[in-house]
Amino acid sequence: MYIGYPCVNYTIKRSTNNTFKLSSYSHQKVRETVQKNIDHFWDILKFNLRYDIKFFRLGSQFIPFASHDIFDFNWQDEFRDQLEELGEFIREQEFFITMHPGQYVVLNSKNQDVIRRSIRELEWHADLLDLMKIEGLIQIHIGGIFDNKAEAINRFINSYNSLPYKVRRRLAIENDDRLYNFEDVLKIARSTGAHIVFDVYHDRINPSNYSLQEILDILKDNLIIDYSSGDDRGRHADTIDVHDFLQFYRNVEEYNPKIMFEIKDKEKSVLTAKDLIKTK
DNA sequence: TGAAGTCAAGGCGCG
DNA sequence: CGCGCCTTGACTTCA
Numbered sequence: 001m002y003i004g005y006p007c008v009n010y011t012i013k014r015s016t017n018n019t020f021k022l023s024s025y026s027h028q029k030v031r032e033t034v035q036k037n038i039d040h041f042w043d044i045l046k047f048n049l050r051y052d053i054k055f056f057r058l059g060s061q062f063i064p065f066a067s068h069d070i071f072d073f074n075w076q077d078e079f080r081d082q083l084e085e086l087g088e089f090i091r092e093q094e095f096f097i098t099m100h101p102g103q104y105v106v107l108n109s110k111n112q113d114v115i116r117r118s119i120r121e122l123e124w125h126a127d128l129l130d131l132m133k134i135e136g137l138i139q140i141h142i143g144g145i146f147d148n149k150a151e152a153i154n155r156f157i158n159s160y161n162s163l164p165y166k167v168r169r170r171l172a173i174e175n176d177d178r179l180y181n182f183e184d185v186l187k188i189a190r191s192t193g194a195h196i197v198f199d200v201y202h203d204r205i206n207p208s209n210y211s212l213q214e215i216l217d218i219l220k221d222n223l224i225i226d227y228s229s230g231d232d233r234g235r236h237a238d239t240i241d242v243h244d245f246l247q248f249y250r251n252v253e254e255y256n257p258k259i260m261f262e263i264k265d266k267e268k269s270v271l272t273a274k275d276l277i278k279t280k
Numbered sequence: 281t282g283a284a285g286t287c288a289a290g291g292c293g294c295g
Numbered sequence: 296c297g298c299g300c301c302t303t304g305a306c307t308t309c310a
Contacts, residue, residue, distance in 0.1 A: 006303070007303055008303050015303070015305090016303095017303060017304095017305085018305085018306095019305075019306075020305095020306065020307090021286080021287060021288095021305095021306055021307065022287080022288060023287090023307090024306085024307080059303075061303090065288075067288095067289095068288065068289085069288095102289090102290095102301080102302070103289085103290060103291075103300095103301060103302090104288075104289040104290055104291095105289095105290090106289095106290055106291075109290075109291085111290090114289085114290070117288095117289075118289095118290095121289090143290085143291080144290075144291050144292070145291090145292085146291085177301095178292075178293090179291095179292080236302090264303085266303085
């Protein structure tokens with residue numbers, strides 16, 4: 001059972017999302033910030049190893065401004081050796097790593113330039129995972145509706161098919177809390193071959209006709225879940241809701257899922273959950 | 281050293 | 296039609 005947390009570890013005060021403002025961009029600034037992210041990533045992985053936490057989401061600012069037009073730093077050559085070393089450790093210890101670029105990646109935009117920049121963003125994510133020589137998924141949402149959902153879905157599929165293979169092979173799509181529910185995502189995944197990440201909390205706020213049991217049976221051995229509880233407005237919980245988690249866990253445990261905690265206190269809730277499971 | 285102001289980006293929905 | 300929301304709140308400047 002893989003349970004993990006995203007980007008940051010508050011216990012040891014380490015983040016894979018150190019960044020800077022665009023106005024202070026320089027090669028030196030990129031160099032020292034990426035180095036910091038690498039160093040912090042090592043510390044987080046060592047923490048995770050100690051506590052047997054095998055799942056982690058790498059921050060999307062790991063290489064700050066990597067897809068921006070002004071970016072002209074050859075980070076691949078500069079950090080190749082260090083990234084290979086990291087990757088070796090990740091493979092040896094069988095960590096599972098995902099990434100989740102944010103709301104600015106919109107593959108079904110009507111604006112070609114937005115799509116172009118989205119693809120550039122996805123490409124550096126893929127390059128990073130490739131340089132580490134690890135498996136690992138890049139999860140995104142479908143995007144907007146733009147007054148016509150069928151057309152928006154078609155645009156997504158067209159963009160998906162135009163992606164370079166290095167991105168396509170790692171791309172996972174996830175149901176969101178307002179526009180594209182699990183049923184939408186499943187249809188798109190079936191016609192593209194994209195991986196799926198299932199967000200249980202979004203599904204609670206924006207459900208489809210599929211029951212949780214049906215969803216689990218469809219995804220079964222490829223079950224990657226974003227888990228959170230929270231209020232009905234979609235705000236992620238500050239800390240784990242023990243009752244909610246145990247109920248959820250009893251439903252999914254037989255599927256051997258990978259569960260990413262989208263809970264604000266991060267590793268703390270993961271450790272609580274692991275204790276709960278152990279003493280259950 | 282702490283507080284205030286600012287930060288690359290898209291799209292939706294509320295008021 | 297402007298603004299807040301999404302998120303990991305964090306960087307930078309100014310006292």
